[in-house]
Amino acid sequence: MNFLALAYRNLLNRKQRAGLTIIGIFIGIMAVVALISLGQGLEQGINEQFEEIGSDKLFIQARGQFAGVGGGDLTNPLTDDDVEVVRSTQGVRRATSMNARTVEVETGDQVNFYFSYGIVSNDPEQYELTREFFTVDIIDGRELRPNDRNAVLVGYDYTREDVFEETLRAGDRITVNGQRFQVAGVLDAVGNAADDRAVTMPQDTLRDLLGIEDSVYMIVAQVQPGEDPAIIGERVERELLNFRDLDEDERDFQVSTPEDLLASFSIILVIVQVVLTGIAFISLFVGGIGIMNTMYTSVLERTKEIGIMKAIGAKPKTIQNIFLAESAMLGLVGGILGLLIGLGISKGVELAAAAALNTELLQAYISWWLIIGALLFSVLVGMLSGYFPARAAAQQDAVESLRYE
């Protein structure tokens, strides 16, 4: 006997009820699919950003950065001497450093406080390395050049009229901490205000401007091709401990690889995803109860029918399968609709995020396992919810059922 055809016909008989039950399931599937798809997309986007940076880099920062990116108030900051130590460590191909500080930025008659990054631009090799982890493209103007003194790169927000009354283009002037600079280039959008409003300038210029002697905020090293960054990282750590005359447990700096940074990001993302998806699952559960209710009603209404089937020799197993097929079909149809609409929603969020926040980080990620998983899961919800009603149908007494009015 063809269970599926029978189930389909039975559902058509009660169109309205089947429709409402399916809506209950598809809303839940939709929410779960949209959240998972966006979560996966975000993870993917972050992964891509880290891939762009390259897995052969090491990042060294002083510990206890109380002021976040402020960096200037550390008791024992990293200095140019430490950069030299890292550079001469065996297995390190090249190394550079950068500074980061809050500065006063004046555009037109607006004064604001944003970050300024000081990068090494007078040494082509170091500049090249910097641009490997500082991957934002220049959309207007040019890169910093080795003999630039008073040239800066500005973030994307300086071109936005909704952020600055007086927008900037390459060649314009900008005042930082009272000193005039020329905008050499404008960087593409990163997606967060801190970076998109930052002013990037030669390291020496930033140091002169703020009276920083030889401290650096971060050292970036690239390992020799073929070397394991984790091993070189340990070696760098030993050399630095040695140079700074510290024991292992007095270490006041942190060497991290892109993988380390990625791992800490991922954990937060996974927790957020699990919480949100978990809450969305509640509605799937409620939808499942809806299926159960519909199936119980269906069993009740068809008591006589069941009696007749039994009377002409249908086995309990057969009856059970008829009803299970019906509830599985409810789940499946809800799953298909929910999947389509859920993916549509996440795509919509992606487009809205790109338009509103200028970020490509929030993407809808549609994987095969998500599609197949959502469909399988919706069938499973349908069958689980239908199990008790189907058993009730199967165990009905034939004689009693026939007498039912």
Add this chain to the structure above:
Amino acid sequence: MLADSFAYALKSLRQRKLRSWLTVIGIFIGISAVVALISLGQGLQDAVALQLSGLGADRITVQPRSAGFGPPGLGSDINITDEDLEVVRRARYVKVAAARVLQPVTVGHNNEEQSAFLTSVPEDTEGRALIFETIQAKIAEGRQLRPNDRGKVVLGINIAEDWKESTPDIRAGQRILIEDESFEVVGVMQKGGLPATDEAIIINEQNAFDLLNISNQYQFIVAKATSPENVDLAKEAIAKDLRKSRDVDEREEDFTVETSNDILETVNTILGAVTAVLVGIAAISLIVGGIGIMNTMYTSVVERRKEIGIMKSIGATNGQVLTLFLIEAGMLGLVGGLIGVALGAGLSRLVEIVAAQQLGPSILQASTPLWLVLGALTFGFVVGVLSGILPARQAARMQPVEALSK
């Protein structure tokens, strides 16, 4: 008449016990999730408000503007000077003001080193009183810092105890190294003041200047308004006077003036947004539950076609039939709401207890105010009635002859 309708609705729900219960379950799951999430969000807001009220509703903080997050004044190259303090002191509606140094330092103890915040207290009596009142410093051991103490400090509990296992805790009377200079610890503060206090070293102002080799530069000013009602006026007055003395106009301000209410508002905005997202997702299940009610009511209308036909043929109006079914649907929602509120409140309490056990006394607390209880009950009822409208209308519009003939 209405009482009869209720009795009738209850009876017909009882006749289909299983279906009614399943429908109610669909509603109460959603309501309990929403109630639990709002309870926790509300509890979190209350806890934050309580912590901040320690700051005092009449307190105002002045600090340099900075692009970053973190403790006041750090990460910025702008300093606050005695001149600024004087301006703040003289501003209208300001009762008393004091400036503080706040700098990260390295502390040495038993050949181990760690980082801490050095925070100064002013030398003048009024300023001292204000600062000690603001940080709510209670001494656990030893004594509080006295005005003439030199080379002496009081430690936050985490600085005294947060060392390695092999390193004994610091007791009052012992000496420690701060930036390689030796200091006597005269007291250790209790836990539970402002969080920052636990990580702080308290030192007299002049002592801090000497140690750090600076003078006349602070990281922030704490001011107290003449009364809690005047705090916003005081804030305005301070900002205006500072703009004048620092010769900047409003858009070039290189400092920020904040009251504890401002901070509270920021925190509440963030917490509110997080709660809204979570509750929004949880509310989806309520829609699904509502659809369950609709389904049950449609089924009920179909099953009772004959009954409706009889009622109408003996004179029941459309309105009466409509009310009957709406009451039935509303009752499903209301019962779901009742169970949901009870479960949700219990659930949030459970989270609070588990969090307290796992994390120690935490700010994750449950708070189920009366408005939440009443709101959830009303909401459950409304969801029921709304979901019942279409089926009830179908029932009300039935033609008695047709209904009876089926």
